[in-house]
Amino acid sequence: MKFFLGATISLLAASAPALAASAINNDAEVRVIVVTEGSKQEELAIAPGQTVQFCFSSCFVTMPDGDRFALSGNEVIEISGGRARIK
Template identity: 55%
Template sequence: MWKSVVTAIAFLAMGGSAFAASAVNKDAQTRTLIVTEGGGKTELALAAGETVEFCPNGCFVTLPNGDLEALTGSETVEISGGVARIK
């Protein structure tokens, strides 16, 4: 019985970490997002045409226009024409 419970918990923990937010830069120049996660801030520079995954456990992201958005880890941030949209 306990083995089944431990196996189920381990499986759910592994499955939950497979999701992360992604950011897609469709612009011709590098764009930067500020990611706040666990109390720390990091700059996420996206080269032209680059797609990256980040924020697997939820975070806040400051978009190029200065707006602050909360992400749960399943969204896509799409940057086009210097404007970021959450999908």
């Protein structure tokens, strides 16, 4: 019984979707966003047509145009024309 319960919990945990923000670069050139999670800051270079996932919990993001947003970890950012929109 313990084995069955442990296996069921493991299976459910593995199949649960991970929350993460994602950014899609619709521009023809590389765009860079700066992600700050806690005390860690990282620059993400996103190639044309590329989608990246980041921010697995709350974070701050500085967009290519300098705008700064707080994210909770489930948003989608679309970059087009050097500007970012959050959906």
